[in-house]
Amino acid sequence: MSYVHPDGTVDDSINLKPKITLLNGITVIVGSIIGSGIFVSPKGVLEQTGSVGLSLIIWVGCGLFSMVGAHCFTELGCMIVKSGADYAYIYEAFGPFLAFLRLWVESIIVRPCSTAVVALTFSAYVLEPIFPDCDQPEDAARLLAAVCIVVLTVINAVDVKWATRVQDVFTYAKLLALLLIITTGVVQLCRGKYEHFLSPFEDTKAGIGTIALAFYQGLFAYNGWNYLNYVVEELQDPYKNLPRASWASITIVTVVYVLTNIAYFTTVSPAEMLASSAVAVTFAERLYGVMWWIMPVFVALSTFGGVNGILFTTARLFFVGSREGHMPEVLSYVQVHRMTPAPAVIFMGLSSLVYLSSTDMYKLINYVAFVNWLAIGLAVFALLWFRWKRPEMERPIKVGLVWPILYCAFSVFLVVVPLYASPLETGMGCVIIASGIPVYLIFVKWQNKPKAFLSVMNKFNMGIQKLLMVVPEEKKEL
Secondary structure (H helix, E strand, O other): OOEEOOOOOEEOOOOOOOOEOHHHHHHHHHHHHOOOHHHHOOHHHHHHHOOHHHHHHHHHHHHHHHHHHHHHHHHHHHHOOOOOOHHHHHHHHHOHHHHHHHHHHHHHHHHHHHHHHHHHHHHHHHHOOOOOOOOOOHHHHHHHHHHHHHHHHHHHHHOHHHHHHHHHHHHHHHHHHHHHHHHHHHHHHHOOOOHHHOOOOOOOOOOHHHHHHHHHHHHHHOOOOOHHHHHHHHEOOHHHHHHHHHHHHHHHHHHHHHHHHHHHHHHOOHHHHHHOOOHHHHHHHHHOHHHHHHHHHHHHHHHHHHHHHHHHHHHHHHHHHHHOOOOOHHHHEEEOOOOOOHHHHHHHHHHHHHHOOOOOHHHHHHHOHHHHHHHHHHHHHHHHHHHHHOOOOOOOOOOOOHHHHHHHHHHHHHHHHHHHHOHHHHHHHHHHHHOHHHHHHHHHHOOOOOHHHHHHHHHHHHHHHHHHOEEEOOOOOO
């Protein structure tokens, strides 16, 4: 299938095409960041800060910190125009071993677990209006989550434009939901409902440890700000659209998050928020009467778009990892008619379905949560490394050195804090990371593998090629 570039040139090569526009890029980031967190549990920040005022400051601070990270990633993304984000940057700066360990944790736990968790959240909120006063059937929730994953896997495997259209629509839906909450909050303020803001710093918990943990909770809600870098090879005019999309998206999310929290506090007291399992639903039950059910529906729409965002970006991570020889070769193949990384998408979908049978997904994600900040901090450090070791590299965008230094310093803080706050979980995370070392030595480093093994892999690759009509991509200039 021929692809016509925006400048009118026709491209008949078999590889991933730049079909992502600036608007698509914004919805990829916004849709990936805004999941269920802002609807379900802003109480995490409040638990650590103790006061309304400091919690709002933390939400703003987390947005600014994410903006700094995104600013640094625009230089990296325009300097190394490869999909894969921090995996690609770590590979380029520090070699295949560290890059593989990052990919290993992402592929076996973080991404499939996250997809399964968000899909289960989707099913829980779809079923909420049906079972408002009783426990939801567990099998029904898992089945609905599986349907969600399968449907989105098919969409992502068939057409990039379908996937970005889904992301666009469901991003608009979740922004509409938050706009409804914010508008209701404005009405409440106009009605004089601002008693929780009269002493904003009452009961504030002082201490570096509590502030650090509050940032940890808040930054979790901003996770996804770097997702456009995972698909930068498919972004139209990345030198212009990557920084534009990053700045616009994180500004939108920060403003929306802060205003949403303000709206919550017009109706829900700090004590009630700490006791609520889903503050947006509590908010809706108080103010929307018989129409309270629209909030679970909006949360379901939000999480559906979140699953799509994870599938879309993770498939490209696996695609790039396979291209570098870090995952099975077939995952770097492209569907000849649709120009999608179909094997990588299907692999991601199937691995997510496997985790639906697990009861320890949340614990697994907690074990490796600090790895995310370690990897992103290492990627930003790579920017400083390139400035020192490879000053001749072409840099269409060049950020001030103060920003990567600031980001790296705070990343060290975020990595060190869990070592003291959660030593068991951090230790288990280190064990999971270390488990990738023998895998790397056997499957990547060891080149002279037995002929029988290579024969089996070749037959497997050929079988997948015939089944999905996929072939290795044609090399292109990056």
